[in-house]
Amino acid sequence: MNSRYAMPLVFLVASVAGCGDDATLPAGCDRFVAPGDDDDASVQEMFLALEDGQTGCLGAGTFRFTRELTISANDVTIRGTSQDDTVLDFSAQDVGGSGIKVSGDGVTIRDLAVQDTPGDGITASSVEGITYEALTVRWTRMYDMNNGAYGVYPVNSQGVVIRGVTVVGARDAGIYVGQSRNILVEDSVAHDNVAGIEIENSFDAVVRNNEAYDNTGGLLIFNLPTLQVKNGERTLAYGNEIHENNVDNWGVPGTAVAEVPRGTGILVLAADGNELRDNLVYDNDSFGIILSSYIILDPAKNFETADPEFDAYAEANFVHDNVLDGNGSNPDDLPSQLIPQIRPIPPLGWDGCENPNHDNGMGEFTNCFVRNTDSEGTPSAFLNVDVCGQPPFANQNQDLTPHMCERMPLEDPYE
Numbered sequence: 001m002n003s004r005y006a007m008p009l010v011f012l013v014a015s016v017a018g019c020g021d022d023a024t025l026p027a028g029c030d031r032f033v034a035p036g037d038d039d040d041a042s043v044q045e046m047f048l049a050l051e052d053g054q055t056g057c058l059g060a061g062t063f064r065f066t067r068e069l070t071i072s073a074n075d076v077t078i079r080g081t082s083q084d085d086t087v088l089d090f091s092a093q094d095v096g097g098s099g100i101k102v103s104g105d106g107v108t109i110r111d112l113a114v115q116d117t118p119g120d121g122i123t124a125s126s127v128e129g130i131t132y133e134a135l136t137v138r139w140t141r142m143y144d145m146n147n148g149a150y151g152v153y154p155v156n157s158q159g160v161v162i163r164g165v166t167v168v169g170a171r172d173a174g175i176y177v178g179q180s181r182n183i184l185v186e187d188s189v190a191h192d193n194v195a196g197i198e199i200e201n202s203f204d205a206v207v208r209n210n211e212a213y214d215n216t217g218g219l220l221i222f223n224l225p226t227l228q229v230k231n232g233e234r235t236l237a238y239g240n241e242i243h244e245n246n247v248d249n250w251g252v253p254g255t256a257v258a259e260v261p262r263g264t265g266i267l268v269l270a271a272d273g274n275e276l277r278d279n280l281v282y283d284n285d286s287f288g289i290i291l292s293s294y295i296i297l298d299p300a301k302n303f304e305t306a307d308p309e310f311d312a313y314a315e316a317n318f319v320h321d322n323v324l325d326g327n328g329s330n331p332d333d334l335p336s337q338l339i340p341q342i343r344p345i346p347p348l349g350w351d352g353c354e355n356p357n358h359d360n361g362m363g364e365f366t367n368c369f370v371r372n373t374d375s376e377g378t379p380s381a382f383l384n385v386d387v388c389g390q391p392p393f394a395n396q397n398q399d400l401t402p403h404m405c406e407r408m409p410l411e412d413p414y415e
Contacts, residue, residue, distance in 0.1 A: 026057050029079070034059035040067050050076045058112060060085040068096020068119075074104045080112030083136040083166070091116035098123040098153070099137075102130060110134045116141075120150040121167070129159040139169030142192055143250045150176045151193070156229070158182050166190070171250065172257050173198035174215070177205065179229035184414050185210060194251040195220050195260065196242075201229045206412050207237040216249040217257075217264035218242035218284065223271045224256055225294065225307035233273040236410040242266055246285045246330075259297055261286045261332035265324075265347075268314050270294040275318045275410045281327065281347070286335045288327035288347030288380070291317055291367055295353050296387055313355040315365040318407040319348065322372045324380050338385060338393055346381035346398060348372055353388035368405040 025032055031054065033046050043058070047069060050056050055077040065088065071078065080086025090099045099117035100109065102124040113136040114121045121137035124130040137151035151167030154160045155178040165188040167174030174193035177183050183205035190196035196212030198220040199205045212218035219242055221235050242265045251258030260267065263285025268274055269292050281288045294303060294312035303310050328345030339345050348369050358365045372380040382400040389395050
């Protein structure tokens with residue numbers, strides 16, 4: 001063993017209550033560490049010592065780190081006392097790109113808070129099974145470009161569960177899942193991020209019973225070009241409360257999220273076959289629910305050369321039985337310019353762009369909007385923004401008739 005860790009390992013053994021005596025360990029814990037003089041070493045040594053299937057516990061108090069922590073064992077649980085009482089503080093971190101980086105399968109992290117990471121909060125890459133539960137990830141400086149980009153950040157993974165998680169202050173997306181499959185995001189809260197919740201280039205996500213507020217955009221379902229996983233589909237979002245996402249966009253220039261208008265409730269970008277139902281969407285200054293192609297970000301269609309496999313259009317989405325109130329009354333600069341005449345901007349929108357290679361009659365590619373109302377039961381207004389018109393935006397219209405259709409509902413396999 002590297003001599004740098006020899007003394008901290010002794011410290012770990014000495015500081016673990018009853019390391020060899022199970023009777024003195026907290027219930028359900030195979031190993032235990034309390035905050036001490038060298039949290040970098042003691043906590044990382046515990047993570048390395050965990051065997052597959054074991055639980056490592058962190059005591060109450062504040063742990064302080066200068067380097068990234070890694071978890072490589074399979075089927076392990078890392079558990080604090082609670083997300084209020086066990087705090088992992090990375091404000092002095094100067095080594096590593098994340099606070100905690102997971103590479104093992106079947107890992108659960110729960111009942112703790114991660115604070116002030118210079119990079120992402122808790123990442124997991126190319127794993128089978130990752131659960132984030134009863135966690136807080138936060139940055140104590142609001143709207144600071146030095147904050148990390150993502151709070152929880154699973155990518156290229158299968159079997160993602162995010163439950164009871166709160167993220168505050170991410171300069172990209174608070175709760176993010178990218179290029180992954182079989183995803184559940186539930187009972188979580190995201191506020192004061194650029195994007196509250198983002199599902200990107202992913203398949204078969206269920207996003208239910210969450211709250212997103214005081215972000216730039218509340219819920220984003222994105223497909224982007226030039227990524228390894230192409231053209232994600234089938235996000236089912238229901239029972240969410242998406243409100244007052246009116247924070248000025250402070251994302252890093254050049255990133256897709258930096259283009260999201262202030263005041264966006266739910267945005268589906270270039271993604272197909274999603275279902276948005278039974279959500280409460282209110283008081284977002286620009287849009288309630290809007291479906292858009294990627295062309296709004298790339299009018300020259302450079303994506304066609306950069307990524308010929310990329311499907312830039314939002315098609316076959318099913319938006320129904322949502323309640324929308326008070327949206328579109330104070331739009332951001334871009335929607336104000338694109339939609340100059342209509343106030344408030346209708347709470348339901350589509351950019352009007354159709355894939356020229358598809359049959360665009362009312363059929364398998366049509367976006368359907370039905371039974372969406374305000375809280376008093378009045379049908380919600382709709383706007384075709386006509387982004388792809390000739391010339392663009394010249395024939396905006398509010399005719400919902402071509403979109404009054406039904407689709408087969410998506411199943412929730414987690415019910």
